[in-house]
Amino acid sequence: MPTSLLLDFVVFSLFTYILRTYTASLGRARRGGLRYPPGPRGLPFLGNLIDIPQRAPWETYARWGRQYGDVTSISVIGRLLVFVNSARAARDLFEHTGTRYMDRPDIPIIDMMEAHFDLAVTRYGHKWRVERRIIDQNFRPSISVTHRPIQTVKTHAFLRQVLRCPEKTIEYLKHYTSAVVMSLTYGYDVKESGDHYVAIAEELLTLTSESTLSGALLVNDFPALKHLPDWFPGTGFKRRARHGMRLIDEMVNAPFNMVKEDLLKGTSKHSLVHDNLDGCRGNEAETALKNAAASVYGAGVETTISALSSFLLALLLYPDVQTRAQAEIDQVIGRSRLPTFSDRPNLPYVDAICKELLRWRLVLPLGVAHATTEDDVYKGFFIPKGTTVIANTWAILHDAEAYPEPEEFKPERFLTEDGKVRDDPLLVYAFGFGCRACPGRHLVDSMQWIIVVSVLATFNVRKKIDLNGNEIAVEGVYKDARIAQPAPFDYAIIPRHPGAARLVQETQGE
Numbered sequence: 001m002p003t004s005l006l007l008d009f010v011v012f013s014l015f016t017y018i019l020r021t022y023t024a025s026l027g028r029a030r031r032g033g034l035r036y037p038p039g040p041r042g043l044p045f046l047g048n049l050i051d052i053p054q055r056a057p058w059e060t061y062a063r064w065g066r067q068y069g070d071v072t073s074i075s076v077i078g079r080l081l082v083f084v085n086s087a088r089a090a091r092d093l094f095e096h097t098g099t100r101y102m103d104r105p106d107i108p109i110i111d112m113m114e115a116h117f118d119l120a121v122t123r124y125g126h127k128w129r130v131e132r133r134i135i136d137q138n139f140r141p142s143i144s145v146t147h148r149p150i151q152t153v154k155t156h157a158f159l160r161q162v163l164r165c166p167e168k169t170i171e172y173l174k175h176y177t178s179a180v181v182m183s184l185t186y187g188y189d190v191k192e193s194g195d196h197y198v199a200i201a202e203e204l205l206t207l208t209s210e211s212t213l214s215g216a217l218l219v220n221d222f223p224a225l226k227h228l229p230d231w232f233p234g235t236g237f238k239r240r241a242r243h244g245m246r247l248i249d250e251m252v253n254a255p256f257n258m259v260k261e262d263l264l265k266g267t268s269k270h271s272l273v274h275d276n277l278d279g280c281r282g283n284e285a286e287t288a289l290k291n292a293a294a295s296v297y298g299a300g301v302e303t304t305i306s307a308l309s310s311f312l313l314a315l316l317l318y319p320d321v322q323t324r325a326q327a328e329i330d331q332v333i334g335r336s337r338l339p340t341f342s343d344r345p346n347l348p349y350v351d352a353i354c355k356e357l358l359r360w361r362l363v364l365p366l367g368v369a370h371a372t373t374e375d376d377v378y379k380g381f382f383i384p385k386g387t388t389v390i391a392n393t394w395a396i397l398h399d400a401e402a403y404p405e406p407e408e409f410k411p412e413r414f415l416t417e418d419g420k421v422r423d424d425p426l427l428v429y430a431f432g433f434g435c436r437a438c439p440g441r442h443l444v445d446s447m448q449w450i451i452v453v454s455v456l457a458t459f460n461v462r463k464k465i466d467l468n469g470n471e472i473a474v475e476g477v478y479k480d481a482r483i484a485q486p487a488p489f490d491y492a493i494i495p496r497h498p499g500a501a502r503l504v505q506e507t508q509g510e
């Protein structure tokens with residue numbers, strides 16, 4: 001029996017390969033002799049599967065970009081992948097071609113989990129437009145301004161937590177991010193530890209992120225595998241998919257139903273769901289709202305935590321940055337009050353730190369993969385409909401010509417000679433491209449700024465001292481993951497002066 005199933009698998013895989021090769025040959029007919037974008041030569045059948053590195057793949061793709069051209073392609077088991085390695089090519093493909101590059105690729109494990117609630121993986125079309133509109137309307141700049149009071153209250157709660165237990169600062173940064181997002185989306189106050197909704201969402205995000213990493217699951221390259229029975233060796237991905245479905249059901253429905261119940265009881269607070277439920281007519285509209293709300297958590301929390309964790313790391317590795325920012329804050333605000341959003345125009349160096357944080361350790365070095373909705377020809381190379389197109393944002397924002405010494409954390413690169421904040425045309429690509437660009441970018445802008453300025457105003461972040469009185473070295477290493485995450489590192493964080501601790505304590509009861 002297993003032998004016949006193994007045979008089935010081989011037949012299915014060959015079928016997949018032949019189908020892709022056949023589709024490619026149709027493509028060849030359509031492309032009238034044009035070649036695919038250049039790239040490294042692959043092996044028969046596997047193509048470039050073994051050329052995809054597990055560590056920092058964006059560096060390899062950038063090298064291919066220098067070797068073969070800004071737009072490079074490889075083939076993985078008959079599937080074409082295109083990498084975009086320069087700002088100019090990204091503009092040409094993503095901004096000057098309408099919606100031709102605005103689809104998402106199919107990912108078999110995502111289909112198996114039925115994770116289509118998530119806007120970030122939703123194919124371009126009606127469902128995407130409806131759910132995207134809900135998020136755009138609730139996070140556009142004029143609405144984002146109204147989110148500031150919640151961000152300020154949650155920031156002060158974070159400062160008090162750090163004062164009480166500084167060694168848990170990273171944990172509290174995570175709490176701050178989910179607290180802001182859950183409050184804006186569902187009007188829900190996240191518990192300080194062991195929160196059910198946060199635990200479910202975190203488990204699901206880890207599961208999907210591990211399952212979609214390149215090479216992580218064979219089923220993503222051989223979709224035919226999903227037809228194997230559950231007991232067949234190596235089909236653990238099926239259990240994983242079923243577990244994912246259960247988590248999704250809980251993550252999408254539980255907080256949404258909580259708001260509905262609270263509305264009936266008259267205890268619901270203002271939030272994205274609360275404010276939009278009234279206008280919901282019918283099941284389809286309600287599902288769209290439910291999906292949009294869950295997408296905000298799915299796309300907004302891990303990404304923002306990544307940027308804020310890199311902030312602590314940057315302060316440890318670049319102590320001069322901390323000193324200069326604190327001097328600016330002392331001069332503009334003094335030491336007798338906490339910063340507020342109205343101080344922002346007078347603190348250009350703090351703004352420059354926030355910009356450099358988005359560039360230095362990119363939250364999503366390869367963005368989120370796009371796909372083509374129709375055939376295209378770029379500079380004489382053929383890119384067929386359905387091709388996965390990956391923007392190498394890391395290569396764009398680490399280009400040494402645009403950003404000298406790109407690996408260094410240098411906020412001053414975002415200042416003009418007379419100390420004003422410089423408008424940088426490329427940084428926006430940290431949030432993606434065209435109509436798929438991140439709808440949460442205005443929220444991030446204020447959520448990140450208020451934490452950065454408040455920490456700098458009240459605490460000193462220093463290297464931790466070991467039992468022998470020596471500083472513990474900080475390597476600044478990142479884990480291998482789709483969303484950048486610093487590997488655990490040691491730090492000490494102490495109030496800057498006695499008055500700072502008092503200011504933080506005085507926020508109790510807000």
Ligand code: HEM
Nearest residue numbers: 119120299300303304307363368431432433436437438440
């Ligand atoms: C530092 C924090 C963040 C970064 C760097 C970031 C970056 C990105 C990027 C690169 C994309 C893909 C864009 C593309 O396909 O070209 C994206 C998509 C998305 N982001 Fe963010 N994001 C952040 C925070 C947030 C927040 C707080 C929200 C909450 C509203 C959010 C909601 C979304 C959604 C819903 C999508 C999917 C958009 C679509 O496919 O149409 N993000 N983000």
